[in-house]
Amino acid sequence: MSRRILLINGPNLNLLGKREPHIYGSTTLEDIETQARQQAHELGVEIDTFQSNHEGAIVDRIQETAGWGPNVRETDTPGKRVSAIIINAGALTHTSVAVRDALAAVAIPFVELHVSNVHARETFRAHSYLSDKAVAVICGMGAYGYSAAIKFAAKHLKIEGE
Numbered sequence: 001m002s003r004r005i006l007l008i009n010g011p012n013l014n015l016l017g018k019r020e021p022h023i024y025g026s027t028t029l030e031d032i033e034t035q036a037r038q039q040a041h042e043l044g045v046e047i048d049t050f051q052s053n054h055e056g057a058i059v060d061r062i063q064e065t066a067g068w069g070p071n072v073r074e075t076d077t078p079g080k081r082v083s084a085i086i087i088n089a090g091a092l093t094h095t096s097v098a099v100r101d102a103l104a105a106v107a108i109p110f111v112e113l114h115v116s117n118v119h120a121r122e123t124f125r126a127h128s129y130l131s132d133k134a135v136a137v138i139c140g141m142g143a144y145g146y147s148a149a150i151k152f153a154a155k156h157l158k159i160e161g162e
């Protein structure tokens with residue numbers, strides 16, 4: 001059985017480690033993704049990583065997990081199935097019906113993740129378009145949240161029928 005996790009990071013998360021370190025810490029996205037690949041290997045799962053500052057690119061990448069999307073032609077080999085998505089949608093969490101709809105369309109269980117405690121910040125960050133559809137929500141654990149999400153996804157989220 002192969003289990004594959006897709007880790008998505010949205011706008012400005014390419015700046016982790018540089019951006020507001022008092023809020024987001026000093027760990028870079030590169031560090032997080034390197035650690036994620038190592039952890040996935042140890043857990044016996046596969047992991048794909050994706051970061052984009054663009055809402056449409058994130059929607060396209062989510063669609064691709066179901067073999068859909070503008071970059072997938074009828075003749076293409078079906079994309080690899082993903083058993084779980086871990087998504088830090090950044091600011092799109094609070095604004096994007098499109099990301100929510102894409103996650104609902106592919107119907108793959110997902111974990112919503114935030115490095116900071118979004119409930120202890122500006123009030124607009126307390127609302128999420130994703131939380132009510134997420135299997136789990138992690139926030140305020142810093143970079144460790146990624147590790148917790150991967151462990152949870154690897155253990156609890158399996159491709160149906162496997």
Ligand SMILES: O=C1C[C@@](O)(C(=O)O)C[C@@H](O)[C@@H]1O
Binds near residue numbers: 088093117118125
């Ligand atoms: O870009 C981000 C990062 C964030 O998702 C976090 O990881 O804490 C929290 C969001 O409110 C913010 O827009």
